[in-house]
Structure formats: structure tokens, C-alpha cells
Amino acid sequence: MAATVTRVAHACALLDFDGQAVLTDPWFSEKPGYYRGEPLAWTPATLPRLSAVVASHDHYDHYDVGAFSAYPDKAVPFIVKRGMADKARRAGFTNVTEAEPWEQVTIDGLQVTAAPARHGVPEITFVIQGAGKTIFFGADTLKIPGLDEVPRRFPAIDAALLPVNGLRIRPAFNRQVVMTAEEAGEYCAVLRPTVAVPIHYAFTAGRLRDRLFLKYDGTPERFQRAVARQAPGTQVRVLAPGEPLTLGD
Numbered sequence: 714m715a716a717t718v719t720r721v722a723h724a725c726a727l728l729d730f731d732g733q734a735v736l737t738d739p740w741f742s743e744k745p746g747y748y749r750g751e752p753l754a755w756t757p758a759t760l761p762r763l764s765a766v767v768a769s770h771d772h773y774d775h776y777d778v779g780a781f782s783a784y785p786d787k788a789v790p791f792i793v794k795r796g797m798a799d800k801a802r803r804a805g806f807t808n809v810t811e812a813e814p815w816e817q818v819t820i821d822g823l824q825v826t827a828a829p830a831r832h833g834v835p836e837i838t839f840v841i842q843g844a845g846k847t848i849f850f851g852a853d854t855l856k857i858p859g860l861d862e863v864p865r866r867f868p869a870i871d872a873a874l875l876p877v878n879g880l881r882i883r884p885a886f887n888r889q890v891v892m893t894a895e896e897a898g899e900y901c902a903v904l905r906p907t908v909a910v911p912i913h914y915a916f917t918a919g920r921l922r923d924r925l926f927l928k929y930d931g932t933p934e935r936f937q938r939a940v941a942r943q944a945p946g947t948q949v950r951v952l953a954p955g956e957p958l959t960l961g962d
């Protein structure tokens with residue numbers, strides 16, 4: 714039994730558990746202030762059949778239900794943070810479940826567990842299990858003490874997708890809202906995943922908006938160095954959109 718991790722773009726990824734595919738944080742369209750900065754590996758129309766979709770928080774670059782409503786199967790199980798379901802239902806999705814940390818949803822042999830997060834708006838992360846594999850999806854959370862509970866409940870994580878761009882909001886006194894590459898490295902020492910895949914780093918708001926509103930503090934290369942230093946048991950794989958990573962036995 715094997716699982717495959719493939720990034721779609723940004724924090725949107727396709728996790729395949731022996732043929733059961735789970736899509737994370739759907740983001741398929743750009744608009745002023747929201748640019749992927751990397752190619753899009755799939756569109757909603759070209760995606761494989763999905764067994765589930767998870768969405769961590771209601772930011773456009775993680776919960777683009779407008780564009781994702783082009784996905785044909787509106788009955789796909791859709792698991793979101795509490796308070797987000799209405800928006801997906803208005804976009805036509807009929808099987809939406811809201812979750813808070815440690816609530817679990819079982820779908821056809823897949824187990825989705827919500828986990829803690831902290832960001833600019835209410836957020837959850839996810840532990841997704843299937844085909845004997847366990848994957849942690851870190852969305853774009855800060856590194857918070859609550860996340861230390863994940864390895865206590867899930868001591869064997871095969872892969873972790875972790876944000877690394879350390880985003881700060883300039884007009885909010887440079888408030889940090891996403892973990893930095895080094896913090897993601899520190900979290901690998903806690904989580905001890907076999908493989909770590911950096912996500913959430915190519916995004917840009919555009920030159921002017923970046924200068925006015927945002928600050929970035931982290932790259933995949935910095936994450937690689939941090940993990941080598943702080944969590945040498947974890948292997949880092951930097952994946953281009955569409956490049957599959959197979960988690961073997």
C-alpha cells in the first residue's frame with residue numbers, strides 16, 4: 714500500500730491513499746493581490762475523482778470555493794473549520810462537515826482528524842490517514858504549543874506538509890500569521906515525520922501590495938537547512954506543482 718503527495722500549487726495539494734484522493738485547501742483562480750507564483754498542476758475540471766476535500770480556513774488562497782465549484786461532484790465530502798460550511802453550500806456542495814480540533818470524520822476507510830492552528834482568522838490543520846499512511850497538513854498556521862499534541866496522538870507521521878513563508882502583515886504592526894522556515898524546522902523536531910514537504914512559499918500579492926502590506930520570512934531552501942540542523946531524522950522533499958512524491962512501505 715502506498716500514498717502519494719502531489720502539490721497543486723501553494724497549500725493546495727492532492728494526497729492519494731491507494732486510489733482515494735484528498736484535496737487540501739482548494740485554490741484555483743488568481744485575482745489582484747493573490748498570485749500563486751508557480752504553475753497550477755490541475756484545474757477543477759482536470760482533477761481526478763476526489764474522495765474528500767479539506768479546507769483549513771476562509772482565506773481566498775485556501776478556500777476558493779468559487780473556482781472549485783467547477784468540480785463536477787458536488788456531493789464530495791468536504792471538511793472545513795467550524796463556521797465555513799455555508800460558503801461551500803452556497804457554491805453548491807451538498808456534503809459539508811464542520812470540524813474543530815480533534816474531531817474526526819471517517820470516509821470509506823479514510824480518517825480525517827482536525828488539529829489545532831493559529832492564524833489571522835480561525836483555522837484548523839488536519840491529520841489525514843488512509844492506506845496505512847498518516848499525513849499531517851499544516852495549512853498556513855503559526856507554530857503554536859497546541860500543535861505539540863499532534864505527535865502525542867499520532868506518533869508515526871509519514872509525511873508533513875508545512876508552511877514556511879513566515880508571513881507578516883505590515884499594516885498590523887508586522888504581525889506574524891504563518892510559521893517561518895526555521896519554526897517549521899523546529900516543528901519537524903517535535904512531529905518527527907519521515908518526510909517533510911514545504912508548502913505556502915511562492916505566493917505573492919504583487920510587487921506593490923507586497924511592499925505595502927506583506928513581509929515574507931522563509932523559503933524552501935531555508936526550511937531544508939533548518940530541518941537538517943534540527944530534525945535530521947526527517948527528509949525534506951521540495952516538490953514542484955505536479956511532481957509526485959510516493960510514500961512507500
Ligand SMILES: [Zn+2]
Nearest residue numbers: 772775832853
Ligand atoms: Zn491564510
